[in-house]
Amino acid sequence: MEMEKKNVAIIILAIALIASGVGNIILVLEPQFEPEYGLRTVKFGNMYIAEDIDPQYSWDSASFDAGMMVWEQLFKNNLTAPSLGVEMNAFPLLATDMGTYDVTGTELTVNLKSGVKFHDGTDFNADAVVWSFMRLLYLMNTTWNGGPHPWGTLPGTVFYNIPTIVDSLYYVQGVPIIENVEAITPTQVKFTLSEPYGVFRALLTFPASSIVSPFSTPKLDYINPAEVDVVGAGNPLSSYGPCIGTGPMVIEKLETYEVRFSAFEFYHRPRIAFDVLVHVKIEDGDARNMAVLSGAVDIVTDPFFSYFPTMIAEPKVTLLDTGTVNAITQYMGINNKWYNITWRNVFSYAFNYTGVIDGIMEGYGVRMKSPVPPGIKYHNETFDCPTYNLATARTYMQSMGYGVGFTTDAEWEAATFLTMNYTYNTGNLVREGVFDIVEKAFDKVGIVVEDAGMTWEDMKDRLYNRRVSSAGYNAMHIWWVGWLPDYNDPENFINPLMSPDSSSNAAQVNDAYLNTLMLQGTQETNEQARKLIYWEIQRYVVEDLRHWLFGYHGMNFDCFDKDLKGWVGNPIAYNDFYGTYWAGELRTGEYGYMENGFIPT
Amino acid sequence: MIPVLFGALFLTFVLSRAMPGDPVSAYLPARATPEQYWAAYYAYGFHLPIWQQFFIYLGNIFTGNWGNSINVAKGVPVWDLIWERLPRTIDITLFSMIIATFIGIKAGVTSAKHRNKWKDTVFRGTALIGVSIPVFWLGLLLQYFISYQLGWLPNMHFKDAAYPDPPVVTGFRIIDSLISGQWYLVTDYLVHLALPVFSLSFIFLASITRQTRSSMLEVLQQDYIRTARAKGCKEKDVIKKHARKNALIPTVTIIGLNIGGLLGGAFLTETTFNLFGVGNLLLEAITGRDYSTLNAIVVMTTLVFIIVNLFVDIIYAYLDPRIKY
Numbered sequence: 009m010e011m012e013k014k015n016v017a018i019i020i021l022a023i024a025l026i027a028s029g030v031g032n033i034i035l036v037l038e039p040q041f042e043p044e045y046g047l048r049t050v051k052f053g054n055m056y057i058a059e060d061i062d063p064q065y066s067w068d069s070a071s072f073d074a075g076m077m078v079w080e081q082l083f084k085n086n087l088t089a090p091s092l093g094v095e096m097n098a099f100p101l102l103a104t105d106m107g108t109y110d111v112t113g114t115e116l117t118v119n120l121k122s123g124v125k126f127h128d129g130t131d132f133n134a135d136a137v138v139w140s141f142m143r144l145l146y147l148m149n150t151t152w153n154g155g156p157h158p159w160g161t162l163p164g165t166v167f168y169n170i171p172t173i174v175d176s177l178y179y180v181q182g183v184p185i186i187e188n189v190e191a192i193t194p195t196q197v198k199f200t201l202s203e204p205y206g207v208f209r210a211l212l213t214f215p216a217s218s219i220v221s222p223f224s225t226p227k228l229d230y231i232n233p234a235e236v237d238v239v240g241a242g243n244p245l246s247s248y249g250p251c252i253g254t255g256p257m258v259i260e261k262l263e264t265y266e267v268r269f270s271a272f273e274f275y276h277r278p279r280i281a282f283d284v285l286v287h288v289k290i291e292d293g294d295a296r297n298m299a300v301l302s303g304a305v306d307i308v309t310d311p312f313f314s315y316f317p318t319m320i321a322e323p324k325v326t327l328l329d330t331g332t333v334n335a336i337t338q339y340m341g342i343n344n345k346w347y348n349i350t351w352r353n354v355f356s357y358a359f360n361y362t363g364v365i366d367g368i369m370e371g372y373g374v375r376m377k378s379p380v381p382p383g384i385k386y387h388n389e390t391f392d393c394p395t396y397n398l399a400t401a402r403t404y405m406q407s408m409g410y411g412v413g414f415t416t417d418a419e420w421e422a423a424t425f426l427t428m429n430y431t432y433n434t435g436n437l438v439r440e441g442v443f444d445i446v447e448k449a450f451d452k453v454g455i456v457v458e459d460a461g462m463t464w465e466d467m468k469d470r471l472y473n474r475r476v477s478s479a480g481y482n483a484m485h486i487w488w489v490g491w492l493p494d495y496n497d498p499e500n501f502i503n504p505l506m507s508p509d510s511s512s513n514a515a516q517v518n519d520a521y522l523n524t525l526m527l528q529g530t531q532e533t534n535e536q537a538r539k540l541i542y543w544e545i546q547r548y549v550v551e552d553l554r555h556w557l558f559g560y561h562g563m564n565f566d567c568f569d570k571d572l573k574g575w576v577g578n579p580i581a582y583n584d585f586y587g588t589y590w591a592g593e594l595r596t597g598e599y600g601y602m603e604n605g606f607i608p609t
Numbered sequence: 610m611i612p613v614l615f616g617a618l619f620l621t622f623v624l625s626r627a628m629p630g631d632p633v634s635a636y637l638p639a640r641a642t643p644e645q646y647w648a649a650y651y652a653y654g655f656h657l658p659i660w661q662q663f664f665i666y667l668g669n670i671f672t673g674n675w676g677n678s679i680n681v682a683k684g685v686p687v688w689d690l691i692w693e694r695l696p697r698t699i700d701i702t703l704f705s706m707i708i709a710t711f712i713g714i715k716a717g718v719t720s721a722k723h724r725n726k727w728k729d730t731v732f733r734g735t736a737l738i739g740v741s742i743p744v745f746w747l748g749l750l751l752q753y754f755i756s757y758q759l760g761w762l763p764n765m766h767f768k769d770a771a772y773p774d775p776p777v778v779t780g781f782r783i784i785d786s787l788i789s790g791q792w793y794l795v796t797d798y799l800v801h802l803a804l805p806v807f808s809l810s811f812i813f814l815a816s817i818t819r820q821t822r823s824s825m826l827e828v829l830q831q832d833y834i835r836t837a838r839a840k841g842c843k844e845k846d847v848i849k850k851h852a853r854k855n856a857l858i859p860t861v862t863i864i865g866l867n868i869g870g871l872l873g874g875a876f877l878t879e880t881t882f883n884l885f886g887v888g889n890l891l892l893e894a895i896t897g898r899d900y901s902t903l904n905a906i907v908v909m910t911t912l913v914f915i916i917v918n919l920f921v922d923i924i925y926a927y928l929d930p931r932i933k934y
Contacts, residue, residue, distance in 0.1 A: 049771040059683060067638040176642055234685050264682045264690070265885040266770060286770040290883050294749060295765045299883075302757045302764045465634035465898065474634070474646045511642045 048282035048593050050572065050585060053296050053305035057289035058267050061251050061259065062231035063218035064144045067174060069492065072215055073583040074267050074287060078127075079218035079253035082107075082118055082137070083209060085496050085580060098213055098496065102132060102254065104195075106209060113204030113533040120195045124276040126221035127258045128246040134191035139222040141189040141199075147230070148175035153188040153200075159228060174216040177494060180205060180530060181509060204531045206538050210385075210497035221252035236262040256280040256586045256599075265289050281574070281589030281598035300325060300567050307568035307575065309583060313370045319567050326570050328577070333374050333561035335381040335579040337491045337501060340442070340557035343484055345516040350404055351426075352554045355486070356394035358401035360449045365560050368441040373560040378546045379505070380498040381561055383579030386542040387498070391550040393558055401453050411454055423454035428485035430457050433464040442488045457486070471514045481514050488559070489514075493580055498542040499530055506555065517555045522548060610915055617911040618670075621904050622663050632898035636679045653679070666904075676901030681893045687905040691887065695909075696781040697767055698886035701878070702871040704802060705809035710864055713814040717821025717860070718853055721829060732818060739815020748808045748881035755804060762803050765883040769797050805882040809875055813867050820863050824856035831855075854928050861928065865921035869914040 058074035060066040066075055084101040100106055100121075107118040124132035142159065145152055149162040178185050185208065188200040201208060211217060224246040225231065236249045236259060246252060251259045257269035257280060267287040271280050288305055290296040297315040300308045301322055311319060311327070319327040340359065342352055365373045377389035402420065405411050410425040430446055432439035440461070447457045466479065471489065473480040493500050503526050504510045508518040525548065529541045549555060564577040571591040578584075587599055633650045641649075654662060669676065675687050682690055720732040756764030763769070767782070775785040775794055786794035828834065829852055837851045838844075876888030887906060894902035926932045 047771070051770040232684055233682070261774075264693075265766075265883075268773075284771065288766065288770045289885075290765065291889075292880050292883065295752070295881060295883050298749075298752045298757060298764050299766075302752070302760070304763055304765055305770065463630040465630040468634045469631065472641070472643060472646070474643045 047284050048590050049284040049286065050282050050307070050588060050590075051286045051288055051305040052583065052585070053288050053290045053299050053308045054583070055289070055291055055293070055296065057264060057287060058262060059233065060230075061233055061236050061262055063215045063220060063253070064147050064174065065230050066215060069581065070287070074259070074262075074269075075215050075218070076255070076582060076584055077257040077269050077285060077586070078251055078255040078259050079215060079220065080255050081213055081215070081217045081219065082120075083213045085213050085578075085582075098209060102137075102219055107199075109533050113531075114201045116199045116201070116208060117192070118197055118199070120197065121276060122195050124254050125274045126224070126254055127248060127252045127272055128221050128224045129274075130221055130223045132219065132254050133194045134197045135194070136222055137197045137219055138189045138191050140219045141186060141217075143220070143225070143227065144178070144216060145184065145186065146228070148178060148184065150175070150184045151187075163228075174214075176511075177211065177214065177216070185211070204533050206532045206534075207495075207497050207499045207530055208533075210495045210500070214495045218253060221246075224248075224250055224252035226250055233262055257285055277586075278597055278599040280586055281594050282585075285585055297567075300569075303569070306572050307566065309564075309566045309577075310562075311565060311567040313372060315567075316565075324570055325567055326572075328566045328568070328575070329563070332564045332577050332579050333382055334564050334581050335384055335493050336562065336581065337376055337379060337381055338373075338438070338559040338561065339376060339379075339489065339491075340446070340559060341484070341487045341489055341515045342556055343481065343486070343514075343516060344518070344555050345482065346485060349552075349554065350408055353394070354401050354404045354453060354455075355450070356401075356554050356557055357397045357404065358449050358453045358455075359557050360396050360445050361557075361559070362396065363445040363449070364438075364442060367445070368438050369560060369562065372563045372565070374563065376558040376560050377550065378558070379549055379556075380501050380542065380546055381493075381579065384493065384496055384501065385498055386539045386546075388543045388546050391547045393550050394554065396449075398452055405453050417452065420454050421451055424456050425454040427456045427458060429460035431460045431462070431467060431470060431484045431487035433467045434461040436464075439488045446486070460484075472511050473514070481516055484514065487514070496580060498545070499526075502526060502542070502545055503530065506549070515555050517553070519553060519555075522553065613915060614908060614911055618667075618904060618908055619663070621907040622666065622900075623659065625898075625900050625903050626659055626662075628895075628898070630898050632679060632900060635896075635898045636683075675905050678894075678899055678902050680897030680899040681890060681902055687902045690890065690902060691905060691909060692780060694885060694887050694890045696779070697884055698872060698875070698879070698888065700781065700783070701802060701805055701809060701875065701884065701886060702868060704806045705813060705871065706864065706868055708806065708810040709813035709817055709867075712810075713817025714821050714853075714857070714860060716814070716818040718825055718848060718856075720818065720822040721825030721856075722848060724826065729822075732822070736815040736818040736822075739811050740819065742812070743877075744808055744812050744875070745877045745881045747811060748805070748878060751804045751808060752881075763801050764804065765801075765881075767798060767801050767884050768794070769801075772797055805878050805884060808882075809871070809878055816863055816867070817860055821856060821860045824859050825852060828852045828856040858925060858928055861921055861924050865917045869910070869917040872910070872913045872917075 054070060054073070056068065056070035058071040059068055060071050061074060063075055063079045066072060080101050082101065082103040083098045083106065086097050086099055098106065102121055102124060104119045104121055107116045109116055120134060120137065121132070126132060126136070142152060146157050146159045147162060150157065152158060180203065183202050185201055185205050186199060187202050190198045190200070192198050199208070231250045236251050238249050239247060248258060248260070254276065256272055256275050256277070258272050259267065259269055261268040266289065269285040271283050273279065290299055290305070293312055296308050297311050299305045300311070301315070301318065303324065316327060319325055342355060344352070347355070361375055365371065365375065377393040378387060378391065380387045382389070402411060402414070405425065411420055411423060414420055414423070430443050432443060434440065443457070443459060450457050467487070469475045469479050470481065470484050471487070491501065491505060504512040505515070506517040506522060507513055507526055508523070522545065525541060525545045529538060529545060532538045532541060550558070564579070566575065566577055568575055572588060573591050574588045576587070589598065633646055633653065633655065637646060637649060650656060654665065657665070666676070678685050678687055678690055716732045720729045723729045752764040755761050772794060775782065775789045775791050778785050778788050782798045783795050786792070786798065834847060834851055837847045842851070872887070875886070876892045878884070879886045879889040880892060890902065891906050893899070894906060
């Protein structure tokens with residue numbers, strides 16, 4: 009009997025244990041507490057994730073993508089309408105007009121919107137504009153109104169220990185562009201510039217010109233990314249961290265694997281048409297492409313060409329040819345210090361451009377014919393840009409006394425008139441592919457190209473002349489590189505790459521006529537006059553200077569869920585989700601210009 | 610233990626600095642000026658001789674300062690970064706190793722028991738595939754067929770991006786989700802771990818199966834097994850009581866090494882499935898020349914190996930009472 013009782017107890021216990029286990033498994037497999045996710049979420053899969061979230065510090069594209077949902081500037085580029093060859097236009101965002109210059113061209117007066125709120129509930133006004141630019145100049149460790157900055161000197165103990173890296177854009181020939189910003193009225197500010205600066209309106213669209221909340225943003229330090237999601241980290245007034253702008257979304261969380269935003273209900277334009285945006289870092293390219301196909305994310309930009317057939321065949325996603333080329337200029341740099349115009353002409357006509365576009369890019373690119381890309385202000389590609397022409401290249405060689413009397417390809421290929429290195433970063437498939445092409449192409453004119461593959465960090469040291477003694481500009485002969493614009497102005501594609509004052513001028517271009525034109529282009533504030541100057545610059549470098557080989561622009565493709573609407577690509581490659589919405593989920597008062605005809609003003 | 614840790618730290622410190630590439634270049638945006646480059650270079654002390662840097666680093670470690678990440682997550686203390694990622698790696702490791710160990714040992718024993726029969730052929734064939742197939746390739750196949758074609762399981766990440774994170778108590782997502790009562794996050798997490806855990810299990814299951822089979826075959830030839838059979842022991846008991854325990858010693862070594870390696874990060878699997886564990890962090894630290902993070906991960910991995918080896922030694926003594934320490 010005793011034994012039976014014991015057995016019964018064991019059986020009961022065993023049943024209870026099993027029941028509990030099964031119950032737990034059921035709970036796990038069939039969750040009873042689904043979250044209240046009526047929220048409309050957009051998940052964006054990207055190779056990178058925002059590293060910095062301080063508008064006056066960020067420079068990488070992922071941080072810009074995140075920042076543009078949070079911060080806003082006085083002016084903004086219209087990213088919604090450009091197509092191939094159509095220029096983007098700027099429009100007033102936190103301003104009501106594009107500003108008026110005085111007769112000297114050094115004072116720009118801008119009227120501001122009223123009724124705009126920061127995410128912390130405080131008002132946007134002229135004082136906030138002044139404060140934001142004071143902060144920018146403080147972080148640049150420079151002067152204010154011709155004297156020492158009233159906030160003092162940037163200490164060496166600030167978060168990053170170095171002055172802000174965006175500051176080089178806010179200088180012209182070593183002098184800070186912005187001298188002073190004054191609040192004339194609560195809705196009017198006046199910028200005083202150190203000299204006339206035609207680029208200034210474009211500069212005001214750049215993230216570092218964002219207007220931040222004086223009540224929540226750290227005054228004397230950068231915004232620490234680790235504190236972004238710490239409630240009230242910036243100021244007790246704020247229910248969020250120190251990332252307080254006026255943008256359509258509020259940043260909630262910044263992690264190394266995702267950034268999460270929610271809609272700002274008191275946005276000054278129509279409310280964004282979904283509730284949550286998540287930037288998801290997916291570093292592996294295959295995983296990223298598979299993620300959009302399987303629905304793990306809703307959108308990826310620049311999908312791999314190899315996935316195009318699957319994406320086209322897959323009814324759940326749309327592969328969008330945005331009809332735009334991106335404004336990244338892909339070109340072969342030439343060290344102008346070592347190679348004169350005759351050599352540069354040889355290179356220009358000997359290179360197989362089609363091999364790069366059709367071979368490496370599989371046809372998804374267009375020939376670059378000007379240093380100013382399509383979609384960017386004053387782009388003009390009507391000039392005589394060299395194309396592959398072996399006979400012309402050989403004629404130039406013979407004009408220098410090389411290969412005179414040669415009549416066959418074999419003779420040219422057997423000769424070695426010049427040996428040069430081709431610098432590229434290993435692992436970059438395009439640049440590795442270009443080596444094969446340039447090696448074969450230049451062999452046909454008796455030039456031997458040697459492999460100078462290295463890490464990207466080492467290549468950057470050369471490109472930006474950092475370690476002058478061992479690995480500066482002079483160590484490079486030719487190289488392939490891309491240039492991503494900071495803002496929509498041709499100056500951004502010319503001066504940094506061709507001015508002897510710029511650390512990005514790896515080609516060591518130093519041409520008196522071009523220098524004069526560049527200076528005129530930055531100082532001219534009349535739009536028509538500027539356009540003519542930049543047309544002449546483009547003509548000069550394409551037809552006469554030929555300081556690079558003009559390569560290609562990639563074409564913009566995006567792949568997204570078929571129900572995600574309102575997404576448009578743009579040449580400047582900013583991923584702006586304002587205007588995106590889910591089909592059938594658009595509510596009254598929300599932004600959905602693609603269907604409802606809203607114009608972003 | 611201390612000399613091993615010190616040696617690992619020293620070697621990592623020196624070798625990481627001997628790698629091509631430059632942390633400052635990796636840290637700064639491409640267009641930073643030479644002045645900004647050198648300012649950062651000096652600020653981080655890279656201008657000092659390596660031995661001097663090492664002693665400064667050691668001094669900092671003794672005061673509890675392992676440094677901050679300079680590239681992976683700027684300014685974040687490296688151990689905060691590692692503790693944030695480690696629970697995911699532990700989860701994957703434990704799930705994978707539990708599955709691989711139980712099935713692998715069972716399969717290895719069965720295979721040896723039925724030598725050259727169809728069961729042996731099947732297990733050996735599967736094990737051969739397991740040891741031959743690269744883990745990332747298996748991952749891609751699973752992503753394509755199971756996730757995309759069949760739509761059964763998510764293909765990447767450790768959670769649905771639309772879902773929030775539970776309040777952090779332990780750092781372990783399952784435990785924190787249970788504590789906060791968010792059961793759906795547990796489901797979501799387990800579902801997201803299914804494919805990576807399967808990939809890893811399959812690879813390790815193969816090596817465990819092969820090792821167990823070969824040890825079992827060796828043990829089954831021993832005199833004491835013949836004696837056991839001769840004295841009339843049932844075949845089941847011969848396997849369970851006499852053979853299996855003795856055959857497990859090399860298998861335990863393999864399991865220990867695998868656990869140690871996995872806790873240091875299964876970077877291929879974590880990258881393929883976008884899991885953001887320690888392996889992924891290690892890869893980011895190497896590519897970003899994030900020396901502090903790299904050093905801390907190597908020290909952590911070394912420590913894990915030492916501890917796991919200690920456990921393996923203890924298990925040896927349990928499996929074979931003749932072993933004394």
